[in-house]
Each structure stands twice: as C-alpha cells, then as structure tokens.
Amino acid sequence: xxxxxxxxxxxxxxxxxEERKVFAHLPAGDGAAVNDSLTQSGFRRSQHxxxxxxxxACSACTSARLPTADYVFSRSExxxxxxxxxxxxxxxxxxxxxxxxxxxxxYLLARHADGGMADMTWPDFVAMVEDTAVRTHxxxxxxxxxxxxxGDLIACVLxxxxxxxxxxxxxxxxxxxxxxxxxxxxxLDHVIQAALNDLDYVYLGYWVPGSEKMAYKTRFSxxxxxxxxxxMLMSAKDRAxxxxxxxxxxxxxxxxAARLGSxxx
Numbered sequence: 001x002x003x004x005x006x007x008x009x010x011x012x013x014x015x016x017x018e019e020r021k022v023f024a025h026l027p028a029g030d031g032a033a034v035n036d037s038l039t040q041s042g043f044r045r046s047q048h049x050x051x052x053x054x055x056x057a058c059s060a061c062t063s064a065r066l067p068t069a070d071y072v073f074s075r076s077e078x079x080x081x082x083x084x085x086x087x088x089x090x091x092x093x094x095x096x097x098x099x100x101x102x103x104x105x106x107y108l109l110a111r112h113a114d115g116g117m118a119d120m121t122w123p124d125f126v127a128m129v130e131d132t133a134v135r136t137h138x139x140x141x142x143x144x145x146x147x148x149x150x151g152d153l154i155a156c157v158l159x160x161x162x163x164x165x166x167x168x169x170x171x172x173x174x175x176x177x178x179x180x181x182x183x184x185x186x187x188l189d190h191v192i193q194a195a196l197n198d199l200d201y202v203y204l205g206y207w208v209p210g211s212e213k214m215a216y217k218t219r220f221s222x223x224x225x226x227x228x229x230x231x232m233l234m235s236a237k238d239r240a241x242x243x244x245x246x247x248x249x250x251x252x253x254x255x256x257a258a259r260l261g262s263x264x265x
C-alpha cells in the first residue's frame with residue numbers, strides 16, 4: 001500500500017494553523033480489513049481513502065473512541081435517551097436519497113455554513129455515502145408515522161462496521177429540534193447498538209483540544225484517546241488542559257466575548 005502527503009492548507013479546526021494529511025487508497029479486495037487496521041491506528045475513512053493528520057507544527061488532532069463495556073450513562077444522558085424513545089430507528093443500505101440530502105443541507109446551513117462541506121452538491125453526497133470499500137450502512141431516525149407511511153426523517157448517520165466497533169463517519173440532523181439533543185442522542189444510541197452486537201468501541205473521529213467544534217466529545221465518559229504509546233483513557237488532567245486550551249482559543253478569537261463569558265454566573 002502506498003501513502004501520499006497532501007499540500008498544506010488552512011486548518012478547519014484551529015485558526016491560524018495549517019494542516020497536512022497522509023492518505024492511502026483502500027484496496028477493493030480487502031478494504032474492510034485494511035480500514036479496520038488503519039482506523040485502530042488513528043486513520044479516518046472518506047469514500048475510498050483513509051487519511052490521518054500529518055501536520056508539521058501541530059499534533060492536536062487525537063483519535064477518540066468510547067468503550068462500550070465500561071460506558072455508564074449519566075443522568076443527563078439517560079434523559080436524552082428518554083426524550084428520543086419515540087423515534088423509529090431504521091438500518092438502510094448505503095444508498096443516498098434526496099430526503100437525506102435535504103436534511104443534510106438544512107443541517108450544514110444552520111450549523112456549519114462556513115465549513116468546507118457547506119457547498120456540498122448532490123453528486124458529492126452520493127459519493128460520500130456510496131463510494132465505499134468497507135462494510136457501510138446508514139441509520140435513519142424517523143418520527144412516528146401519522147399516515148401509515150414512513151415518518152419524517154429527523155436524523156441520519158453514516159456508519160462503518162468494523163471488527164471491534166462502529167465508526168461514525170458523519171452524522172446530521174434537524175437543527176431546529178434543539179430539545180432532543182440529537183447529536184448527543186445519535187452517539188449514545190450507537191454505544192447501545194455496539195454493545196448489543198458485542199462490539200467493543202464506538203469510534204468518534206478526532207478530538208482537537210482548543211477546537212470548539214470538537215469540544216463536545218469530552219462530555220462523554222469514559223472516552224479513550226490514541227497516544228503514541230497506544231489507546232488510553234482520557235484523564236482528568238487531559239480534560240482540564242482541554243478546557244484551558246479552549247479558553248485560550250476563545251480569548252484569541254474574541255477577547256471581549258471571552259471576558260464576558262468568564263464573568264457569567
């Protein structure tokens with residue numbers, strides 16, 4: 001297998017920094033096994049490509065996963081699960097639909113309007129969902145039906161099934177329904193589904209200390225992060241340092257807002 005290095009480009013997570021990625025094309029024959037090994041080593045999949053950050057002056061991006069056997073749901077997480085117990089969960093083939101795409105567009109425009117995916121087109125979405133060399137499916141979450149047909153699609157997630165877990169490739173949901181905490185619910189539901197299928201982990205992608213976009217991942221506990229010496233539980237010290245790093249980034253981005261935030265009760 002040959003690995004390649006991208007040119008430097010602006011970092012999407014930490015302002016003022018540049019990112020580079022090392023990547024490889026997944027083989028058609030044993031792509032699932034290769035993807036398993038690479039994901040366990042800190043790579044992520046995008047279509048037929050596995051990639052990992054390889055930045056020259058930064059190593060902030062850290063792979064994160066939830067261990068299902070040791071996961072204990074907090075009181076607030078149990079409330080999120082209860083608020084969404086009316087939703088219907090459907091496992092469907094990795095085939096894109098316009099209904100999914102319409103939901104994705106609403107999500108991106110509301111939550112990531114300035115992000116790299118904001119201008120995603122229908123062919124881009126089809127490629128994201130259907131171009132895969134691994135065991136991939138979609139989970140659709142729908143409201144109860146009112147007319148005998150499928151209920152309204154309220155959330156969706158693209159999932160890779162690995163030998164030891166579920167890898168969450170991309171999730172999106174109705175941004176208008178704040179009360180449900182759908183982003184959190186999708187992750188918690190996959191902890192449950194992984195455990196029911198005797199899978200040890202839910203892979204969340206990268207946690208980036210100092211990035212507000214990725215800060216939500218530290219709310220889940222226990223969580224493991226990939227260090228040079230291997231996968232390790234995130235410590236209280238890690239969490240404290242992450243909060244400090246996030247505070248510094250907020251201060252650098254908007255000093256006045258950060259000062260007001262620090263004075264809030």
